[in-house]
Amino acid sequence: MSKVSRRDFLALVGAGSAGVGAGFLIAEADKRPVEQFIPYVVTPEDYAPGVATWYNTVCAQCSAGCGVSVRIREGRAKKIEGNPLHPVSQGRSCALGQSSVHVLYNPDRLQTPMKRTGSKGSGKFEPISWDAAIDQLATQLSQHGADLHLLTGAVRGHLHALLEQFLAVVGATKYVQYEALAPDALNAANRAAFGSDILPYYDVRNADLVVSFGADFLGTWLSPVHYSLGYGHMRRGEGRKRGRLVQIEPRMSLSGANADVWLPARPGSEGLIALALARELLARGRYTGEDRAAWEEALAAHTPDSIAERCGVDAARIGALAEEFATSAHPLAIGGSPESTTTNSGAALLAVNALNYLAGNLGQPGGVLANPPAPIPDGRERRGTHDSARKLLLDAQGKTLIVRGTNPVFSLPVAAGARAALEKVDLLVSISSFMDETTALADLILPEHTFLESWWDDVPEPGVGLPVASIAQPIVAPIYASRSFGDIVLALAARLGGNAAATMPWSDTEGYLKQQWSQIYEQRRDQLEQPTFEAFWREVLKAGVWGESRAEPAAPPVDVEALRAGLAWNAPEFDGSEEQQPFVLHAFATAGFHDGRGANQPWMQELPDPLTSVVYGSWVELNPQTARKLGIEEGDVLEVSSSQGRVTAPAFIYQAIRPDVVAIPIGQGHTQYGRYASGRGANPFELLAPLADATSGALALGATRVALRKTGHRVKIAKTDGVSRTLGRQILGPGGHDTA
Amino acid sequence: MSDIVESWKKYRRPGYYEQYEYHWAMVIDLDRCSGCEACVVACQAENNLPIVSEKRFHERRDIKWIRIERYWEGEYPDAKLRFLPMLCQHCDQAPCEIACPVAATYHNPDGLNTQIYNRCIGTRTCAVYCPYEVRFFNWFTYHWDAPLEQQLNPDVTVREKGVMEKCTFCIQRIRLAKDAAKDDGRRKVRDGEVTPACVQSCPTEAMVFGNRSDPESRVSKMLKDERAYKVLEELNTSPSVVYLERAHG
Numbered sequence: 001m002s003k004v005s006r007r008d009f010l011a012l013v014g015a016g017s018a019g020v021g022a023g024f025l026i027a028e029a030d031k032r033p034v035e036q037f038i039p040y041v042v043t044p045e046d047y048a049p050g051v052a053t054w055y056n057t058v059c060a061q062c063s064a065g066c067g068v069s070v071r072i073r074e075g076r077a078k079k080i081e082g083n084p085l086h087p088v089s090q091g092r093s094c095a096l097g098q099s100s101v102h103v104l105y106n107p108d109r110l111q112t113p114m115k116r117t118g119s120k121g122s123g124k125f126e127p128i129s130w131d132a133a134i135d136q137l138a139t140q141l142s143q144h145g146a147d148l149h150l151l152t153g154a155v156r157g158h159l160h161a162l163l164e165q166f167l168a169v170v171g172a173t174k175y176v177q178y179e180a181l182a183p184d185a186l187n188a189a190n191r192a193a194f195g196s197d198i199l200p201y202y203d204v205r206n207a208d209l210v211v212s213f214g215a216d217f218l219g220t221w222l223s224p225v226h227y228s229l230g231y232g233h234m235r236r237g238e239g240r241k242r243g244r245l246v247q248i249e250p251r252m253s254l255s256g257a258n259a260d261v262w263l264p265a266r267p268g269s270e271g272l273i274a275l276a277l278a279r280e281l282l283a284r285g286r287y288t289g290e291d292r293a294a295w296e297e298a299l300a301a302h303t304p305d306s307i308a309e310r311c312g313v314d315a316a317r318i319g320a321l322a323e324e325f326a327t328s329a330h331p332l333a334i335g336g337s338p339e340s341t342t343t344n345s346g347a348a349l350l351a352v353n354a355l356n357y358l359a360g361n362l363g364q365p366g367g368v369l370a371n372p373p374a375p376i377p378d379g380r381e382r383r384g385t386h387d388s389a390r391k392l393l394l395d396a397q398g399k400t401l402i403v404r405g406t407n408p409v410f411s412l413p414v415a416a417g418a419r420a421a422l423e424k425v426d427l428l429v430s431i432s433s434f435m436d437e438t439t440a441l442a443d444l445i446l447p448e449h450t451f452l453e454s455w456w457d458d459v460p461e462p463g464v465g466l467p468v469a470s471i472a473q474p475i476v477a478p479i480y481a482s483r484s485f486g487d488i489v490l491a492l493a494a495r496l497g498g499n500a501a502a503t504m505p506w507s508d509t510e511g512y513l514k515q516q517w518s519q520i521y522e523q524r525r526d527q528l529e530q531p532t533f534e535a536f537w538r539e540v541l542k543a544g545v546w547g548e549s550r551a552e553p554a555a556p557p558v559d560v561e562a563l564r565a566g567l568a569w570n571a572p573e574f575d576g577s578e579e580q581q582p583f584v585l586h587a588f589a590t591a592g593f594h595d596g597r598g599a600n601q602p603w604m605q606e607l608p609d610p611l612t613s614v615v616y617g618s619w620v621e622l623n624p625q626t627a628r629k630l631g632i633e634e635g636d637v638l639e640v641s642s643s644q645g646r647v648t649a650p651a652f653i654y655q656a657i658r659p660d661v662v663a664i665p666i667g668q669g670h671t672q673y674g675r676y677a678s679g680r681g682a683n684p685f686e687l688l689a690p691l692a693d694a695t696s697g698a699l700a701l702g703a704t705r706v707a708l709r710k711t712g713h714r715v716k717i718a719k720t721d722g723v724s725r726t727l728g729r730q731i732l733g734p735g736g737h738d739t740a
Numbered sequence: 741m742s743d744i745v746e747s748w749k750k751y752r753r754p755g756y757y758e759q760y761e762y763h764w765a766m767v768i769d770l771d772r773c774s775g776c777e778a779c780v781v782a783c784q785a786e787n788n789l790p791i792v793s794e795k796r797f798h799e800r801r802d803i804k805w806i807r808i809e810r811y812w813e814g815e816y817p818d819a820k821l822r823f824l825p826m827l828c829q830h831c832d833q834a835p836c837e838i839a840c841p842v843a844a845t846y847h848n849p850d851g852l853n854t855q856i857y858n859r860c861i862g863t864r865t866c867a868v869y870c871p872y873e874v875r876f877f878n879w880f881t882y883h884w885d886a887p888l889e890q891q892l893n894p895d896v897t898v899r900e901k902g903v904m905e906k907c908t909f910c911i912q913r914i915r916l917a918k919d920a921a922k923d924d925g926r927r928k929v930r931d932g933e934v935t936p937a938c939v940q941s942c943p944t945e946a947m948v949f950g951n952r953s954d955p956e957s958r959v960s961k962m963l964k965d966e967r968a969y970k971v972l973e974e975l976n977t978s979p980s981v982v983y984l985e986r987a988h989g
Contacts, residue, residue, distance in 0.1 A: 050894075073893075073894055074894070077890075078892075078893050078894075079786055079893065079937070081940055081941065082941070092943040093782070093941050093943070094778050094941075094943060095776065095777050095778045095780065098778065098941060099781055101785065101891045102888065102891075105887045105890050105891050107886060218776060219776065228943030229944065231772075231944055232772040232943075232944030232946060235769075242987055252819070252821065254774060254775060254776060255774075257820075257821040258774050258775070262819075262820070479890075591776060591777070602885075602888070603784055603791070606792065606802070607781060608807070608808070610776060610777050610808065610823075611775075611821065615802075616797060617794070624815075655812050655815070655816055656816060656819040656821065657816075718797040719797075720804075720807065721809075721810055724811065724812045725811060725812060725813075726811050726813075731811065731824060731972070732811060732824060732986065733967070733983065733985030733986070735985050735988060
């Protein structure tokens with residue numbers, strides 16, 4: 001027999017619903033798993049060979065916070081679906097979300113704590129025990145606690161509260177959350193207009209005309225699964241007229257491909273079109289407020305004719321759109337994606353908010369609804385921009401820095417100097433599941449559970465107009481000797497002893513969460529059906545989500561003066577000169593890679609890009625006219641250079657991009673991050689100038705000029721598409737489509 | 741031999757399944773489909789599709805039971821991109837079925853075009869005959885880097901070198917639903933109880949799956965939509981996948 005007694009075995013399997021095999025020997029993961037067949041005399045609860053069990057948890061592949069249901073067979077995760085009970089995903093899921101099992105079972109996961117042995121960045125590490133790792137960090141913190149700097153990705157829920165508590169107890173204050181694709185400019189515009197940066201609910205579902213100013217809401221913007229659900233209903237919901245979609249952006253995104261009208265406006269000119277639309281609303285008497293005259297005066301200059309030249313769009317098209325917007329029953333304007341951010345985006349997004357206000361959209365079906373404050377902590381006060389992340393890294397030189405859930409070396413512009421700053425940190429600790437570019441520079445690596453093995457709770461952002469919180473539970477037993485972020489913090493507190501251990505007495509994150517949720521239960525006890533907290537907790541875990549199921553739609557409180565005062569348009573600024581760098585770079589996010597985190601998942605590498613069908617690699621998108629002019633054909637390897645640096649990638653002739661813009665997808669170009677990601681493609685962050693939106697400080701991803709140079713090499717791009725026209729076959733239906 | 745031919749003919753009569761309980765069909769609304777490819781990953785996860793490597797993509801040996809086809813219309817600035825999800829059409833008069841020399845692909849009583857891996861000898865004739873190009877041959881035995889294999893779905897065979905494979909309409913899910921209905925004391929599966937992986941994931945709810953023999957099912961009603969059409973209908977393959985044309989906008 002093995003060293004595990006039958007009783008222990010059953011206890012372990014029962015506790016985590018783990019299966020036989022590698023899963024159950026958590027404490028002995030460095031030994032070979034025992035491979036013996038042990039029949040179940042008493043079958044653990046929730047476990048029957050051949051029968052699937054489902055656990056609800058939360059997806060962390062982007063910041064939307066979709067509830068997911070995971071299908072488990074024999075203790076292993078098989079399939080991720082949307083949680084039908086969750087108001088964000090409603091049983092649906094995106095490509096990246098479903099690929100979460102490739103995070104869990106990724107062959108390149110970090111399995112034990114490691115300590116650097118070579119020089120910084122040499123990539124030489126040796127495994128150490130958890131005790132030694134926690135000791136090293138705790139010793140550092142007990143001597144220089146106030147020197148602790150913390151850089152994380154988005155951390156919401158009680159885990160955020162736990163971090164604040166920990167920082168307070170060690171006397172540290174420096175804590176920034178950096179998400180490369182956070183909608184910073186949009187948040188700032190909403191703060192100015194609505195007094196809150198809680199993202200409102202954009203009711204795409206009930207709109208009859210959606211005008212998107214560069215927001216790829218079907219692909220990458222805010223909460224793609226939820227907006228896709230809304231979009232499907234908007235198009236063909238039962239008993240309603242087909243809604244229309246107009247997309248304004250320099251390069252056709254997934255949403256642009258689905259639009260009825262696609263307007264390739266110059267980068268940074270979206271705000272002008274919003275102003276022209278607002279002007280038309282007033283001209284047609286749609287807005288009847290007493291301050292009408294003041295609005296008219298503020299908008300008078302923005303006629304379609306006067307802006308057409310600056311937008312690079314035909315005046316007639318702008319006029320037609322303005323008319324349609326002004327005469328639709330439920331028009332909705334959305335905007336504010338990171339990739340369309342230019343130096344004037346703050347003002348443009350304020351104009352979009354004004355447009356919605358003037359159209360009478362606030363609080364209306366098909367309009368903009370207020371989201372209530374989250375019922376649990378949401379960490380928004382620590383959200384930072386690329387600049388606050390950069391400052392934190394600089395500030396951490398010679399001190400202690402913990403990085404978790406974000407990869408600044410990969411996703412900050414090179415000018416931020418993340419690599420150089422990190423090399424000067426005294427003790428750089430990376431809490432990560434993978435050896436990414438930042439982790440490779442670390443002095444101490446603490447392997448983290450993946451989100452499918454961890455306890456945490458979450459608030460979806462944007463919410464769905466209701467106060468909702470989600471609970472994430474481990475859906476399988478941990479497969480390596482990694483630990484959850486919460487458990488690492490608690491272990492540190494315990495090791496520090498004294499005040500830290502006394503105020504943070506929980507043995508694990510589950511216990512901590514349970515205690516926090518018991519307070520929620522106590523506060524609302526009279527409104528809840530469950531007689532005990534245990535019953536309540538079980539219900540919440542089962543559903544994976546908790547909150548109100550009904551709320552009156554509310555209008556966000558609007559600061560009209562601020563809105564009107566902000567109606568300005570400043571020409572966008574670009575880094576570089578038009579003569580030397582004739583093209584504006586459009587670095588765009590893809591649904592498969594998000595900010596680059598999806599690149600180590602083989603399903604995502606093999607997922608044809610929705611717009612180009614390219615797999616495994618980067619490409620530079622060029623308008624056919626541009627390509628003809630420069631004599632470039634598909635596969636010609638181009639050197640793309642900006643004032644900041646240069647990358648090389650093959651050309652792809654893309655039908656729907658402005659001739660003065662070139663586009664490169666974000667996500668590839670890793671030098672680390674495992675066998676599937678490293679050494680593949682190009683990272684556009686290496687080209688980005690550190691320009692920011694003037695009002696919000698959001699990184700202007702669309703404000704760098706680049707030059708192209710043919711290297712003389714040609715490669716074959718791996719893609720699945722062949723002929724890209726229907727050639728007269730009625731493949732798309734009998735309705736007389738283009739036969740060119 | 742004549743017995744085989746006679747019984748074979750019986751199953752070649754279009755619509756023979758009408759005497760049985762189910763005739764599965766799928767409707768895809770192109771006005772809802774956004775081309776996001778959630779279905780592509782859903783299928784890969786559910787049906788143990790291999791990870792083939794970049795090299796094999798170049799050799800066009802990739803295997804995707806469902807894919808999104810892209811068609812451009814017009815030129816910049818009026819370029820339009822149209823998406824078409826393409827999967828096995830489960831044709832009632834399937835060209836692949838008559839071509840197979842060993843009857844490895846046949847029509848089952850549920851109206852599904854099924855592939856029997858153990859019977860397949862790898863002539864690849866069916867793939868040549870298929871006008872939709874939705875049949876995939878395993879030129880290699882693929883492997884999964886450990887521990888990725890732990891994700892493999894135990895309800896679906898992992899195929900190896902030498903056999904043809906294609907969309908099954910997630911026959912394992914149909915079986916489970918039938919078993920559940922039987923255990924429940926019901927004779928028939930209710931509408932909406934079976935959802936293939938692609939349909940379940942679809943974030944725009946563009947895909948609907950159900951029993952065409954049941955006039956009350958959602959697919960039966962959607963088949964009557966004036967936008968309904970079949971791809972390459974002129975070939976008389978009688979597909980079980982019906983598309984609703986995108987509105988011109």
